[in-house]
Amino acid sequence: MHPLKQLMNPSSIAIYGASNNPMKMGSIQLANILETGFRGEVYPIHRSEAEVMGIPAYRSMAEVGKPVDLAQLVLPTEVVPEVMEECGRAGVRRAIIISGGFKEVPGEEGRRREREIKEIASRYGMRFLGPNCVGIMNSTCSLNTTTIVNPPMGGRIAFASQSGAYTAMINPYLRAQGIRMGQTISVGNEADMDLVDCLEYFRDEGDIRAVGLYVEAVRRPREFIAAARRLVEEKPVVAIYVGGTEAGSRSSLSHTGAVSGPDELYEGLFAQAGVIRADDIDHMLDLLWVLSMQPLPAGDRVAVITNSGGPGSSLAYHLEKAGLKVPAFSQALRARLDAMTGPLTYTGNPIDLTFETNIFIFKQLLETAYESGEVDAAVIYGIFGAPDFMVNLKKRFPDLQAMEDAWDEGYRAFLAELAAVPGDAGKPLVVMSFLGTGSSSIRALVESGVPVYPSASRCARALRSLLDYRALKAAPAF
Amino acid sequence: MHPLKQLMNPSSIAIYGASNNPMKMGSIQLANILETGFRGEVYPIHRSEAEVMGIPAYRSMAEVGKPVDLAQLVLPTEVVPEVMEECGRAGVRRAIIISGGFKEVPGEEGRRREREIKEIASRYGMRFLGPNCVGIMNSTCSLNTTTIVNPPMGGRIAFASQSGAYTAMINPYLRAQGIRMGQTISVGNEADMDLVDCLEYFRDEGDIRAVGLYVEAVRRPREFIAAARRLVEEKPVVAIYVGGTEAGSRSSLSHTGAVSGPDELYEGLFAQAGVIRADDIDHMLDLLWVLSMQPLPAGDRVAVITNSGGPGSSLAYHLEKAGLKVPAFSQALRARLDAMTGPLTYTGNPIDLTFETNIFIFKQLLETAYESGEVDAAVIYGIFGAPDFMVNLKKRFPDLQAMEDAWDEGYRAFLAELAAVPGDAGKPLVVMSFLGTGSSSIRALVESGVPVYPSASRCARALRSLLDYRALKAAPAF
Numbered sequence: 001m002h003p004l005k006q007l008m009n010p011s012s013i014a015i016y017g018a019s020n021n022p023m024k025m026g027s028i029q030l031a032n033i034l035e036t037g038f039r040g041e042v043y044p045i046h047r048s049e050a051e052v053m054g055i056p057a058y059r060s061m062a063e064v065g066k067p068v069d070l071a072q073l074v075l076p077t078e079v080v081p082e083v084m085e086e087c088g089r090a091g092v093r094r095a096i097i098i099s100g101g102f103k104e105v106p107g108e109e110g111r112r113r114e115r116e117i118k119e120i121a122s123r124y125g126m127r128f129l130g131p132n133c134v135g136i137m138n139s140t141c142s143l144n145t146t147t148i149v150n151p152p153m154g155g156r157i158a159f160a161s162q163s164g165a166y167t168a169m170i171n172p173y174l175r176a177q178g179i180r181m182g183q184t185i186s187v188g189n190e191a192d193m194d195l196v197d198c199l200e201y202f203r204d205e206g207d208i209r210a211v212g213l214y215v216e217a218v219r220r221p222r223e224f225i226a227a228a229r230r231l232v233e234e235k236p237v238v239a240i241y242v243g244g245t246e247a248g249s250r251s252s253l254s255h256t257g258a259v260s261g262p263d264e265l266y267e268g269l270f271a272q273a274g275v276i277r278a279d280d281i282d283h284m285l286d287l288l289w290v291l292s293m294q295p296l297p298a299g300d301r302v303a304v305i306t307n308s309g310g311p312g313s314s315l316a317y318h319l320e321k322a323g324l325k326v327p328a329f330s331q332a333l334r335a336r337l338d339a340m341t342g343p344l345t346y347t348g349n350p351i352d353l354t355f356e357t358n359i360f361i362f363k364q365l366l367e368t369a370y371e372s373g374e375v376d377a378a379v380i381y382g383i384f385g386a387p388d389f390m391v392n393l394k395k396r397f398p399d400l401q402a403m404e405d406a407w408d409e410g411y412r413a414f415l416a417e418l419a420a421v422p423g424d425a426g427k428p429l430v431v432m433s434f435l436g437t438g439s440s441s442i443r444a445l446v447e448s449g450v451p452v453y454p455s456a457s458r459c460a461r462a463l464r465s466l467l468d469y470r471a472l473k474a475a476p477a478f
Numbered sequence: 479m480h481p482l483k484q485l486m487n488p489s490s491i492a493i494y495g496a497s498n499n500p501m502k503m504g505s506i507q508l509a510n511i512l513e514t515g516f517r518g519e520v521y522p523i524h525r526s527e528a529e530v531m532g533i534p535a536y537r538s539m540a541e542v543g544k545p546v547d548l549a550q551l552v553l554p555t556e557v558v559p560e561v562m563e564e565c566g567r568a569g570v571r572r573a574i575i576i577s578g579g580f581k582e583v584p585g586e587e588g589r590r591r592e593r594e595i596k597e598i599a600s601r602y603g604m605r606f607l608g609p610n611c612v613g614i615m616n617s618t619c620s621l622n623t624t625t626i627v628n629p630p631m632g633g634r635i636a637f638a639s640q641s642g643a644y645t646a647m648i649n650p651y652l653r654a655q656g657i658r659m660g661q662t663i664s665v666g667n668e669a670d671m672d673l674v675d676c677l678e679y680f681r682d683e684g685d686i687r688a689v690g691l692y693v694e695a696v697r698r699p700r701e702f703i704a705a706a707r708r709l710v711e712e713k714p715v716v717a718i719y720v721g722g723t724e725a726g727s728r729s730s731l732s733h734t735g736a737v738s739g740p741d742e743l744y745e746g747l748f749a750q751a752g753v754i755r756a757d758d759i760d761h762m763l764d765l766l767w768v769l770s771m772q773p774l775p776a777g778d779r780v781a782v783i784t785n786s787g788g789p790g791s792s793l794a795y796h797l798e799k800a801g802l803k804v805p806a807f808s809q810a811l812r813a814r815l816d817a818m819t820g821p822l823t824y825t826g827n828p829i830d831l832t833f834e835t836n837i838f839i840f841k842q843l844l845e846t847a848y849e850s851g852e853v854d855a856a857v858i859y860g861i862f863g864a865p866d867f868m869v870n871l872k873k874r875f876p877d878l879q880a881m882e883d884a885w886d887e888g889y890r891a892f893l894a895e896l897a898a899v900p901g902d903a904g905k906p907l908v909v910m911s912f913l914g915t916g917s918s919s920i921r922a923l924v925e926s927g928v929p930v931y932p933s934a935s936r937c938a939r940a941l942r943s944l945l946d947y948r949a950l951k952a953a954p955a956f
Contacts, residue, residue: 022871022874022875022878027871028867028870028871031870031871031873031874032870034870034874035870035873036870053874053875054874100822100832100833101822104787105822147867148867149867149868149869149870150869150870161788162788163786163787163788163789163791163792164786164787164788165786165787165788165789165859166788166789169786169912170912171912172863172912172913172914172916172917173912173914173932175916176654176914176916214788216787216788216791240792242788242791242792242794242795242796242934243791243795247782247794247795247797247798247803247804247805247806247827247828279935280792280796280933280934280935280936281792281933281934282932282933282935282936283933283935304725308641308642308643308647309582309641309642309643309694310639310640310641310642310643310644310692310694311641311643311644313641313694313720313721314641314718314720314758314759316720316725317720317721317725318720318758319725320725325725326725327725328725344578344579344583349725350725354578355578381643385650389506389625389626389627390627391627391628392506392509392510392512392513392514392627392628393500393505393506393509395509395513396500396509396512396531396532397500397531400500434647434648434649434650434651435650436650436651436654438650438653438654439650454651454760455758455759455760455761456720456758456759457757457758457760457761458758458760
C-alpha cells in the first residue's frame with residue numbers, strides 16, 4: 001500500500017496549532033476538519049488548553065493514548081523538529097507539515113532544519129507531506145485539512161500541486177465553474193513525499209479519473225516519467241509548468257526552493273511522460289473536467305447543435321482551429337434532422353435551430369447525430385435558463401411564477417436525460433453557455449457530468465484533449 | 479449627427495409585437511424596456527388590444543398622434559414591409575427590425591423581402607438596424623430593447639455584433655466577471671446600418687472608452703478600415719472573427735447571409751484598420767475590460783505583488799511569455815520594500831509576501847513600486863475574502879460575525895483606495911483572484927474599475943493589450 005494511502009485516508013488525526021484563538025491558521029483548519037463531515041477521531045494537541053473549540057485537547061501526542069494515523073502541524077518553525085520527535089515516539093507514522101521557514105527561505109538555516117526533520121522522520125519510519133504546504137482534501141473520507149471552507153468535493157479529479165494556493169484558493173473558481181475535486185494534495189517543499197508519490201498513489205484510487213499537476217520543478221525526472229507513464233495507461237495527466245522564464249525561475253526559487261529548468265526541457269519531459277501540458281490553471285481545469293467526466297471519442301468529427309448563429313460559427317471555427325472536424329452531414333442525415341425541425345432550421349452542421357421553439361429537441365438531435373455514425377463527439381449551445389427572461393415579465397404577469405417553477409422542474413429533468421446521452425452512446429458531449437452555475441439549468445447539467453464552458457475556444461480545446469489522451473493511451477510507448 | 483445617435487437615444491419608442499401574451503418575444507422586450515429605467519415614452523402598437531401590460535396600446539403608428547423617434551418590430555416576416563410603410567408614413571425615421579426570414583434564409587424570397595424593406599426605408603429616409611437582430615442596450619438613457627433582463631449596464635465598453643447571442647446572451651457571463659457594458663448594438667443582417675456605422679457612432683460617445691466587434695463578414699472593407707482607424711485614434715477596438723474555416727464559413731452563410739473570407743484576409747484587414755484581434759468572446763471581453771478602465775503604460779515593465787508563490791511564479795511566467803518584463807528590482811527599491819515587510823517576504827519581483835499578515839500592505843507596496851520608476855504596470859494576487867475562511871469558524875465562535883462585518887467594511891474601503899492608485903500614478907493595475915464576484919472584496923475592486931481575472935495568463939494578455947493599443951495609437955499610420 002502506498003504511504004499516501006494512509007495519509008489521505010486516516011482513521012484519526014492529531015492537529016498541532018489549533019487553539020481557542022480563532023485567528024490562528026490551525027484553528028481554521030480544525031474547524032474545517034470538524035465541519036466537512038470527517039468521521040474519524042480528531043485530537044487537538046495543545047500544551048495548556050484542556051479543550052479546543054469545544055472538543056477535548058491533549059497536552060502531547062503521548063497523552064492521547066490511542067493510535068493516531070496522521071498528525072498535521074501548523075507550528076512555529078523552531079518547534080517542528082521536537083514535535084516530529086514527539087509524534088515519532090508516540091507511533092505516528094504519517095504527518096503533514098504546514099509550517100514554513102525551511103528550504104524555501106534563503107540561507108543555510110532553513111536547509112539545515114529541513115534535513116533535521118527528514119532525519120527524524122526517517123528514524124521513526126514516518127512519511128510526510130511538506131513542509132511549507134497547505135494540507136489535503138479527500139472526498140472519499142470527507143476530509144479537508146486546509147484553511148478553505150467547503151471545497152467542492154466529490155468529483156473524479158485529483159490534483160497534486162507544488163503551489164498551495166492552487167490547491168486551496170481555487171475553490172471559489174471551481175464552484176463558479178461547477179467543477180468538483182476528488183482529492184487534492186499540496187506537496188510543499190517535498191522534503192519527503194513528492195509529485196512522483198502522488199502519481200503512484202492516484203493510480204489505484206478508483207474514484208479518480210483524471211490527474212492534474214502544478215509543477216515548478218520535477219526533482220526526480222526518471223521516476224516522474226516512469227510513474228506518469230504507468231498512470232497514463234489508466235488515467236490522463238494534465239500538468240502546468242511555470243518555471244521556464246527568467247522571472248518565473250527567480251520566483252520559484254524563492255517559493256519552494258526548487259530549481260526550475262528551461263521551458264523546452266519540461267516540454268520534453270512531459271512529452272516523454274505522456275503528460276498533456278496545459279497553459280495555466282484555468283486551462284488545466286477545463287481539460288481535467290472533460291477528461292474526468294466524458295467518454296473518449298473514436299475520431300475527430302464533431303456535431304455542433306446550436307440555437308444561435310454566432311456561437312455556432314464560433315464553435316465551427318474553433319473546433320477546426322483545434323484540429324477537429326465539423327463535417328457537412330450527408331443528405332440522409334439531413335433529411336432525418338429536417339423531419340424533426342422547423343423550416344428555418346439549418347441542418348448541415350452546425351445544426352442551427354434559430355427560431356425553433358421546441359427547446360426539448362436538443363436530445364433527439366443529439367441522439368440522431370450520434371447514431372448516424374457521422375460524428376464522434378458533440379457540442380451544444382442553447383441551454384435555456386428561465387430566470388434570464390422571466391424576471392421582468394413576472395412583475396407584470398405574477399401568475400408566471402408557478403408556470404416557471406413547473407417548467408424549471410421539467411427542464412431540469414430533461415437536462416439530466418440529455419446528460420445521459422453521451423454515456424449511452426460512448427461519445428463525448430460538452431456544452432457552451434454563458435449562463436453559469438447561477439442558473440439551475442447549468443447546475444443540473446454539470447451535476448450530471450456534462451462540462452459547460454463559456455466560450456467556443458474552451459469547448460474546442462476540451463474536446464481536443466480527449467483526442468489527445470486517446471492518442472497518448474494508444475501510443476506504442478505505453 | 480450620426481443616424482445611430484437618435485436610434486440609440488430615442489425620446490419615444492413604439493413596439494410592434496408586444497401583447498398580453500407573456501410568451502411572445504415582443505412582450506419580453508417591452509417588459510425589459512419598462513423595467514430598465516428608460517424615461518422616454520413607450521407606445522405598444524397592437525391591432526386589437528387597448529392596453530398591453532397595463533399601458534395604453536395603439537392600433538397603428540398614426541393613432542399615436544405624437545412624434546415617435548424609434549420603432550422596434552418583432553413581427554411575422556410577411557407583415558414587416560407593411561409596418562415599415564406605416565412607420566414611414568407616420569414620420570418615424572429610425573427602426574430596429576428584430577424579425578428574421580430575410581437574406582439569412584436560403585432562396586430568393588428572403589433576399590427579395592430584404593430589398594423590399596430597404597426600398598421602403600429609403601423612400602421615407604428611414605435608417606434601421608437588422609433585420610434578424612436582437613435589439614440594443616444603451617446605459618446613457620437606460621434603454622434595453624433586448625429579451626435579456628437586467629444587463630450589467632454602466633460600463634465604458636461598447637460592443638457591436640453580427641451575432642445577436644453575443645450581445646444579449648452573454649449577460650450572465652458579464653455579471654459573473656463583474657464587467658459592465660455601456661452600449662450594445664446587434665446589427666443582424668445589416669440591410670441598412672452596419673458595423674462601419676457603429677464604428678463612426680461610437681467615436682463621439684464620450685462615455686465609451688473601448689469598442690468590441692464580433693465579425694462574421696465585413697461588407698464594406700474600405701469604409702471599415704477608414705472608420706476603424708479614425709476611431710482607434712481615440713479608443714481601442716478589439717474584434718473577433720470566426721468565418722475563416724470551412725465549417726465556420728458554412729455556418730456564417732446560414733446565419734446572416736454573409737460571405738466570409740479566409741482567416742488571413744481578415745487578419746490583414748484588422749491590422750490595416752488598427753484593430754486588435756481577439757481569439758474569442760471571453761478573450762475579447764478580458765481585453766475590453768482593462769482597455770476601458772485602466773491607464774496605458776509607458777513601457778513593458780511589470781511589478782508582481784503576491785502573497786503566494788504559485789500565482790507569483792505563474793504571473794512571472796505568463797507576463798514574460800506575453801512579451802512583458804518582470805524586472806529584478808534595484809537594491810535601493812528592495813531596501814525600501816524590505817523596510818515595510820516581514821523577514822519572510824521576498825522583495826525581488828515578484829514581491830512574495832508569504833506569511834506577511836498585514837493584508838493592507840498591498841497599497842503601500844504598489845505605490846512604492848510605481849513611484850520607484852522601475853515599473854510601468856502592476857499585477858496583484860492576494861486579495862482577501864473574509865467569507866472564505868470564516869464560515870466554519872463562526873459555527874464555533876459566534877462572536878466572529880460582528881468582527882467580520884466590521885472587518886469587511888474596512889477592507890472594502892481599503893480596496894477602493896487601492897483601486898485609486900493606478901489612476902493617480904497613471905500606471906495600470908490588474909488583479910488575479912479566484913474569488914470571483916461572489917466575494918464582496920472582488921465586487922468592491924471591480925466597481926472601482928480594477929479588472930480581476932482568475933488566471934495568470936489572462937492577467938498577462940490583458941496588460942499586453944494595453945501596450946498593443948499604445949503602439950497602435952503611436953503608429954505613424956494614424
